Amino acid sequence: xxxxxxxxxxxxxxxxxxxxxxxxxxxxxxxxxxxxxxxxxxxxxxxxxxxxxxxxxxxxxxxxxxxxxxxxxxxxxxxxxxxxxxxxxxxxxxxxxxxxxxxxxxxxxxxxxxxxxxxxxxxxxxxxxxxxxxxxxxxxxxxxxxxxxxxxxxxxxxxxxxxxxxxxxxxxxxxxxxxxxxxxxxxxxxxxxxxxxxxxxxxxxxxxxxxxxxxxxxxxxxxxxxxxxxxxxxxxxxxxxxxxxxxxxxxxxxxx
Numbered sequence: 001x002x003x004x005x006x007x008x009x010x011x012x013x014x015x016x017x018x019x020x021x022x023x024x025x026x027x028x029x030x031x032x033x034x035x036x037x038x039x040x041x042x043x044x045x046x047x048x049x050x051x052x053x054x055x056x057x058x059x060x061x062x063x064x065x066x067x068x069x070x071x072x073x074x075x076x077x078x079x080x081x082x083x084x085x086x087x088x089x090x091x092x093x094x095x096x097x098x099x100x101x102x103x104x105x106x107x108x109x110x111x112x113x114x115x116x117x118x119x120x121x122x123x124x125x126x127x128x129x130x131x132x133x134x135x136x137x138x139x140x141x142x143x144x145x146x147x148x149x150x151x152x153x154x155x156x157x158x159x160x161x162x163x164x165x166x167x168x169x170x171x172x173x174x175x176x177x178x179x180x181x182x183x184x185x186x187x188x189x190x191x192x193x194x195x196x197x198x199x200x201x202x203x204x205x206x207x208x209x210x211x212x213x214x215x216x217x218x219x220x221x222x223x224x225x226x227x228x229x230x231x232x233x234x235x236x237x238x239x240x241x242x243x244x245x246x247x248x249x250x251x252x253x254x255x256x
Contacts, residue, residue: 035244036061037136038069040234043119044126045222049230050075051122052253053084053115057108059100062242065089066104068111072118075230075253078198081122086115128222128232135217136236136247143215150191150221150229150256161256162190163233165216170201175210180240185214187235191256198233198252208248210240217249221256229256 036058043053052075057068072084088111092103132148134141144165150158170184184201204211217236223229233252238245 035238035241035246037247038249040218040249042128042130042220042232043070043124044220045075045128045224045230045232046123047125047127047224048123048227049127049222049224049255051081051124052128052230052232052251053119053122053124054232054234054249054251055108055112056249057104059104060089060242061244061246063091064100065091066100066107068104068108070111070115071251072115072122072124073232073251073253075232075255078253081118084115084118086111086118088114127224128220128230130218131221132219133217134215136215146216146219148219150219150231151223157192159192161219161231163216163219164188165214165235167214170204172204172210175204175240178210178240180210180212182210183212183214185235187216187233187252189233196254198254199235208237208239208250209246211237212240213238213245230254231256 038056038058041055043055045052051072053070053072055068055070059066067089070084070086072081073079074081088107090103090107092098131150132146134143134146145163147160147162150161166186167183170182172182175182182204184204185199186197187199189196189198215236216233218234220232220234221229231254235250235252237248237250239248240246
């Protein structure tokens with residue numbers, strides 16, 4: 001077995017022992033926190049707005065292994081379409097040298113191939129556009145509130161989308177054992193005079209991996225020729241990582 005692959009297995013065993021220490025890393029000043037921030041590629045809506053898909057990808061902190069995660073969502077129920085999500089991590093043998101960008105491109109290609117049948121079945125067609133973008137690099141922006149026109153020009157009777165995110169403590173016994181004070185969030189939307197609760201956590205999903213921070217990151221909308229307008233709101237989440245907080249995306253979908 002190549003040395004790097006043996007190391008990767010030892011790494012995964014070691015991280016379980018080091019998790020309590022990671023909480024101390026997570027509490028360090030932001031200027032010295034590393035971690036892994038996923039890149040985001042939006043595949044968009046299907047032509048009728050019934051389905052939505054996106055990919056997040058990058059290199060894992062600690063191991064440096066390339067990864068790709070592809071999600072396909074049913075817009076009406078705001079739920080994953082099985083067998084989505086497609087998750088892939090490739091162990092990289094560094095003994096003979098490798099190009100990180102090439103390795104990531106290969107991982108993404110293979111994961112896209114795995115997701116191809118479902119993307120085709122749901123007719124994901126790249127529909128929609130970003131109407132608001134609020135990245136973590138915008139240091140003066142409000143991570144918890146955003147007000148945006150869902151399209152231009154707005155037609156008579158249409159109004160803005162007003163989003164508010166509230167964080168609150170939500171205990172998780174396993175994460176507490178690592179010293180992480182996990183949090184959930186509530187996301188509300190006011191549009192056309194109606195207030196809707198889009199998300200209201202009552203427990204911490206295991207897939208979030210000990211989350212402790214959230215922000216509204218992006219708003220994506222689509223107006224089909226027939227049928228109601230649809231949206232996808234991206235919430236960026238910080239969760240427990242090896243070298244610092246890992247940043248991943250949650251997508252919340254629905255009809256306007």
